[in-house]
Amino acid sequence: MSKYLVFDQICFPDRQLLLAALADLGYREVEEGEALPLYGYQGDRRPETAELVVRRRHLGPASNDLGFARTEHGYVPVISEYDQRVLHGGRLLPKLRAAYSERVVAAVTRRLHGTARRTVEGGVVKIKVRF
């Protein structure tokens, strides 16, 4: 081994890969813009804004808008406590992070002109990329 890195934070630096990961989870309708308003489940405007928004009609009857606000390090989720608890059985963010990671692996494989071999053991996905 020559280098070992661990990525554990919930921040998505690449917009296109984040959009692809959201699509992988079933959220294909994403509004894109600058400081888009976010609305709560009763149609009330929330104080936060975001650059990427999945509107609540695509989430659930009692859901609020799900946003991703751009920061200097990437996009961070703006999500209500309710939706964190309910969406994807309370596992939306871990699932989104895993989907994003898989998209990153695919992008790295392409850029290195490599070949990938994917295996799954229990809840662990291993992908070996040779280049």
Add this chain to the structure above:
Amino acid sequence: MPEIEFTIDAETGKLELHVKGIAGPACDDVARLAKALLGEPVQERQTAEYYLRPKVRPQVRPKGGQ
């Protein structure tokens, strides 16, 4: 053959990455690519192979050659 091993924990979404088979700081290029897409890692360390010098085959030109 150089290889990157990605390990994704589906429960938490945590990603671990091992770059293997690249001696010397050349593997920093791979790490830079990963960081551009993933952000700064919470943990990063060089392993023994990192400190090996890449093998360079000496080239000897014949005398009088161009």
